[in-house]
Amino acid sequence: MSEHYTLHVNGVERAVQDAWVGENLLYVLRERLGLMAAKGACEQGECGSCSVLVGGNLVCSCLVLAASAVGEPIVTVEGLAPPGAPSDVQQAFVDCGAVQCGFCTPGLIIAAHDLLDRTPEPTEMQIREELSGNVCRCTGYGRIIEAVQQVAVARRTADAGAAS
Amino acid sequence: MTVLVPTSLDEAIAGLAANGGATLLAGGTDLMVEVNEGHRHFPWPDDGATIIALHRVPELATWTYDVPAATVVLGAGVTWATIEQPPLRDLVPALAEAARTVGSPQIRNAGTVGGNLATCSPAGDGLPVLAALDADVTLLSAGGRRTMPVRDFMLGVKRTALQPGELIESITVPVLQGWQGYSKVGVRNAMVIATASACVATDVPSRSIRIALGSVAPTVVRCPVAEQFAVERVDWDALTVDAGDAVEFGRLAAAASRPIDDHRSSAEYRRHAVAVMAQRLLQRAFPGGER
Amino acid sequence: MSAVDTGTRTRDVLGASALRPDGIAKVQGTFQFSSDLGGDGVLWGATLRSPHPHARIIRIDVSPAWKIAGVESVITADDVPGQMTYGLIDQDQPVFASDVVRFVGEPIAAVAADHPETCRRALAAIVVEYEVLEPVLDPEAVVAGTAPAIHPNGNVLRHQRILHGDPSVTGDIVVEATYDIGMQDQAFLGLEAALAIPDPGGGGVELHIATQWLHEDRKQIADCLGMAPEQVRLVLAGVGGAFGAREDISLQVHTCLLALRLGRPVRMHYSRAESFLGHVHRHPATIWMRHHATAAGEIVKVEARFVFDGGAYASTSSAVLLNAITHTQGPYRCPNAVVDGWAVRTNHLPCGAMRGFGVVQACFAHESQLDKLAEACGLDPVEIRVRNVMHTGDRMITGQVMQNVAPIERCLRETAALPFPDEPVGGHDGDVMRLPGGAGRTADVGHVYRGIGYAAAMKNLMYSEGFDDYSTARCRLADGVVTLKFATAEVGQGFVTLAPQIARDVLGVDEVVLDRIDTGVGSAGSSSASRQTWMSGGAVNAACIAVRDRLFEHVAARHGVEAASLRIDGIEIVDESGALRLSVADASAGVEFDETREYHHPPTEDLDENGQGNCHTAFAFVAHRAVVDVDPDLGLVKVVQVATAQDVGRVLNPLSVVGQVEGGIAQGLGLAVMEEIVQIDGRIRNASFTDYLLPTMLDMPPVVMSFVEEPEPLAPLGAKGVGEPPTISSTPAIVAAIRDALRQAGREPRLDRVPVRPIDIIGVHERPRT
Known part of the structure; x- marks a missing residue:
């Protein structure tokens, strides 16, 4: 366990010391940097619970070799909004009943933010396709789709208000 | 340091030359699954092996459209997310259709066309398309460059012609003039490994029809008998095909498959599925005929 | 969603769509799941498992593992200080196998080390020598008595008959078939994880654990540790879903043993592959049913035979089988019945609780039968069902009289009246994802x-x-603030949302604090069997009422009124005359009332040898309609819409009910078309999310729903549990829709197994019947 490297996480340089080379980014974020929001549920990129942004791209952190993620900005759910001051997407998930056990939720939150940043007014089918890599076992997805749609409408209304 | 993250192709090649047994890491969507499952052990606790991560090599992450040659040259590190979208979607639509079926959006943001080739899984989604389009793969090492047809590069289940010290530099994909499409059967409507897949590509000026099948043999299968049959039966002026000929095309394609039974499906279903997909793809390519 | 108004909220009392109190923490990633617990110096634990479905252990040599740097402990059955076996009903499952292994994945040893990779290498270093034995894999061989016993308790986990009415009755119309149900996994996302912290001196242990039933876990753990229950304290760590898979213990004893052995905290996390081996699954089953009906379609008799494969250990197989056979009739009148049920032990993965608990299997069979009956009688599927619905006061095939509200006809009629999807096949936008x-x-x-x-x-x-699964709750009121304490496992279902709603309703307060969920209060029973709203809701309600009574006495004494004349009106206390009106906050200033109550449901009884007896507590009902698009030539399915009307008694939180309904249907859809654990020669072949497929957002359709609200007089809050029904009949509704689509395509579909595979739809590879 002799890897030393620096990751750029949520705008902060974070040193990783004495790591094992085979550690994935999810493990390093959680166990070495104390960022527990991203969750591990499949270790194969088949559930999306560990989603983070690396270099601006939504990826499964369990499939990123941590030591290879040097030099690129990494954003986790902790970097989206400060504790107690949820983002619009986060608040909408709570308000719409999109959260039950909550294990898939951080991954969905970051995926939904990414979707709405790229596609501000997604159709229902776009939401379904873009979030199809995030498996939820509790909700049946209906309230999650509702939450994303609610944010899209609220942002459009806010933009219209700002423009007038 | 055992993880190299080169930021240029020269640096990557130099690193590879200096570490003959290095493990190449592209998008990580195959390799990291093996690491996480403990199937691939890195040295522990001492160092010694080298991993060369290729995702920050700009030459590998770009693509070019060579108009005179009518080819698209894809850097090995071009992701499925890029291939899925215009302008690549308009140049190689079948590859874009295959790209849209690869894993999840997260996987498509990381996974690369070069990685797909290097892993050479029987179920690799891009592989039937590359085979149908007669794509070439260019391999690079400190000793030089060599190019071979993708079909020759794929040797068996997770076996390729890639030699130690070599990396996949690019894949050259001909831009055809004619309909092309990809079809894939899985038991879920997203994020699923192919039970069986097929690509049909046509080039009208050269009156060429190609079909390649995935997940029905150790590597991708081209079906020359079916291709020849279709070339002869298609009405090239009207761009139509008779329904009965399409069915026969499917039957001939399925006859070229060599599927197995496994926990995902049966050989019988796979053979059936490629017949149906081949038939439907041909009818999409030549839609005017009676159904 | 339609016909359901989640409403606007003024106060978060009963009936309002109160929001989850843990919601913000969950969306921000600060909510602590069991796998989030750790910290510096906490060792990792890991489990060595059998690679064989059946083998004798000749020798275990753990010494190579000890030689690996970073390994702190290696334990086997020799290190179990107390009872060597555990189990929910029968204690027949070894903590560690020592002489025989009975399924692939059975624990043999555990290690603790400084890093997960060290653990992995330590496990690989342990040498186990086996004499491989022939596995027993055919449940029918067990029923026939031709399989050798693979456990000292024998291979028959339960055999139960039901004989009711006149077995000689026959009908004008007879339909029969044999149905198969595959093994489904609960597939919660939050993998098994625990943190064990030993007491200084080793006199006890505190276990932070994601479970469904803290007190039952504690009992089993204490027995195996050779401790008194009080020495073992359990704290509910954040639970990432449960669905039955956390009813049995898995890593609890192993983690505690390692921590106690080392005198250091130890945490253990399962991987996804290990999780498939480490918890029980939904029973695969083969069910034969024969229905007799009059020419008009009135059911006169049902005959059935159930064979449930319980796998290697008993778990709750006997209770699951009971549920299955006692639901043979479904929500329909049936005066005569002859039912034979078996739950047997094999060398497959152990099976036990999963949402629906035996009724899922029975329902797929009886609903497929009802469709056959409809066809034979020339009735449509709604009409055949309405013609047979059970009513309150009807006698069931166990002889038990239906005591509950039974609005089955309303469920069916309202389901049928819900709007159909407005999109044609392929949709208006032509998006390929719709096909x-x-x-x-x-x-x-x-x-x-x-x-x-x-x-x-x-x-x-x-x-x-006869099981008294009571629940306990404690309510404390001081200075206008209510604190609730209970051991009810919050697994995502939302009891933490509901409990404060009850307190606000009963006590007229707005601020409700939830104490930590742990074993520091009496048992709440399990978060399963759709029971916590009724049971723990009943306990919280009773504790709050007890506090309210004391508050009223206090106010009555102070203000010179009769306590009996007082009631809560919003956040105030008023008396009948209207002369007195004061806020609960003021009334409770400077005083404290603290009451603990248990809620018990009416007693039930065992079945006799003919399957007669008042064995069940209460019932709920539901109907589903599915619309599916099918590609008959490739055998692929897209579920387009599910409609449902559910008997809920009374809606206490509309948003929570919607979540249970939609989530339950997603699991029913999974069983219908994709979810199945595949075992070949006793070995699981798809222990991953790559190959065990869960419905994604592109597989789960919109749900339209209607709540059938007829308050249940026997329920403390008028509400029935809502968690399980959505999972149960959604599966057969989807399969019925696939059959309907295939008939339109000119096919003769049988589809007598779930999940329906492409090969079943295209009609190749059909299982030979004997």
Whole structure:
């Protein structure tokens, strides 16, 4: 366990010391940097619970070799909004009943933010396709789709208000 | 340091030359699954092996459209997310259709066309398309460059012609003039490994029809008998095909498959599925005929 | 969603869509799941498992593991200080196998080390020598008595008959078939994880654990540790879903043993592959049913035979079988019945609780039968069901009289009246994702047929057969603030949302604090069997009422009024005359009332040898309609819409009920078309999310729903549990819709197994019947 490297996480340089080379980014974020929001549920990129942004791209952190993620900005759910001051997407998930056990939720939150940043007014089918890599076992997805749609409408209304 | 993250192709090649047994890491969507499952052990606790991560090599992450040659040259590190979208979607639509079926959006943001080739899984989604389009793969090492047809590069289940010290530099994909499409059967409507897949590509000026099948043999299968049959039966002026000929095309394609039974499906279903997909793809390519 | 108004909230009392108190923490990633617990110096634990379905252990040599740097402990059966076996009903499962292994994945040893990779290498270093034995894999061989015993307790976990009415009765119309149900996994996302912290001196242990029932876990753990229950304290760590898979213990004893052995905290996390081996699953089952009916379609008798494969250990197999056979009739009148049920031990993965608990299997069979009956009688699927619905006061095949509200006809009629999808096959936008095969572009619109199917279900609520699964709650009121304490496992279902709603309703307060969920209060029973709203809701309600009574006495004494004249009005206390009106906050200033109550449901009884007895506590009902698009040539399915009307008694939180309904249907859809653990020669072949497929957002359709609200007089809050019914009849409704689509395509579909595979739809590879 002799890897030393620096990751750029949520705008902060974070040193990783004495790591094992085979550690994935999810493990390093959680166990070495104390960022527990991203969750591990499949270790194969088949559930999306560990989603983070690396270099601006939504990826499964369990499939990123941590030591290879040097030099690129990494954003986790902790970097989206400060504790107690949820983002619009986060608040909408709570308000719409999109959260039950909550294990898939951080991954969905970051995926939904990414979707709405790229596609501000997604159709229902776009939401379904873009979030199809995030498996939820509790909700049946209906309230999650509702939450994303609610944010899209609220942002459009806010933009219209700002423009007038 | 055992993880190299080169930021240029020269640096990557130099690193590879200096570490003959290095493990190449592209998008990580195959390799990291093996690491996480403990199937691939890195040295522990001492160092010694080298991993060369290729995702920050700009030459590998770009693509070019060579108009005179009518080819698209894809850097090995071009992701499925890029291939899925215009302008690549308009140049190689079948590859874009295959790209849209690869894993999840997260996987498509990381996974690369070069990685797909290097892993050479029987179920690799891009592989039937590359085979149908007669794509070439260019391999690079400190000793030089060599190019071979993708079909020759794929040797068996997770076996390729890639030699130690070599990396996949690019894949050259001909831009055809004619309909092309990809079809894939899985038991879920997203994020699923192919039970069986097929690509049909046509080039009208050269009156060429190609079909390649995935997940029905150790590597991708081209079906020359079916291709020849279709070339002869298609009405090239009207761009139509008779329904009965399409069915026969499917039957001939399925006859070229060599599927197995496994926990995902049966050989019988796979053979059936490629017949149906081949038939439907041909009818999409030549839609005017009676159904 | 339609016909359901989640409403606007003024106060978060009963009936309001109160929001989850843990919601913000969950969306921000600060909520602590069991796998988030750790810290510096906490060792990792890991488990060595059997690679064989059946083998004798000749020798275990753990010494190579000890030689690996970073390994702190290696334990085997020799290190179990207390009872060597555990189990929910029968204690027949070894903590560690020492002489024989009975399934692939059975624990043999555990290690603790400084890093997960060290653990992995330590496990690989342990040498176990086996004499491989022939596995028993055919449940029918066990029933026939031809399989050798693979456990000292024998291979028959339960055999139970039901004989009711006149077995010689026959009908004008007789339909029969044999149905198969595959093994489903609960597949919660939050993998098994625990943190064990030993007491200084080793006199006890504190276990932070994601479970469904803290007190039952504690009992089993204490027995195996050789400790008194009080020495073992359990704290509910954040639970990432449960669905039955956390009813049995898994890593609890192992983690505690390692921590106690080392005198250091130890945490253990399962991987996904290990999770498939480490918890029980839904029983695979083979069910034969024969229904007799009059020419008009009135059911006169049902005959059935159930064979449930319980796998290697008993778990709750006997209770699951009871549920299955006692629900043979479904939500329909049936005067005569002859039923034979077996739950047997094999060398497959152990099976036990999963949402629906035996009724899922029975329902797939009886609903498929009802459709056959409809066809034979020339009735439509809704009409055949309505013609047979059970009513309050009807006698069931166990002889038990239906005591509950039973609005089954309303469920069916309201389901049928819900709007159909307005999109044609392929949709208006032509998005390929709307077609079967999705992104795979396998079908064009012309290849696809749309079908509609109906199903209905009855589900028992709470535990059965004499089990007193009571629940305890403590309520404390001081200075206008209520603090609630209970051991009810919050697994995502939302009891932490509901409990404060009850307190606000009963006590007229707004601020409700939830104390930590742990074993520091009496048992709440399990978060299963759709029971916590009724049971723990009943306990919280009772504790709050007890506090309210004391508050009223206090106010009465102070203000010179009769306590009996007082009531809560919003956040105030008023008396009958209207002369007195004061806020609860003021009334409770400077005083404290603290009451603990248990809620018990009426007693139930065992079945006799003929399957007669008042074995169940209560029942709920539901109907589903599915609309599916099917590609008959490739055998691919896209579920387009599910409609449902559910008997809920009374809606206490509309948003929570919607979540249970939609989530339950997603699991029913999974069983219908994709979810199955595949075992070949006793070995699981798809222990990963790559190959065990869960419905994604592209597989789960919109749900339209209607709540049938007829308050249940026997329920403390008028509400029935809502968790299980959505999972139960959604599966047969989807399969019925697939059959309907195939008939329109000119096929003769049988589809007598779930999940329905592509090969079943295209009609190749059909299982030979004997």
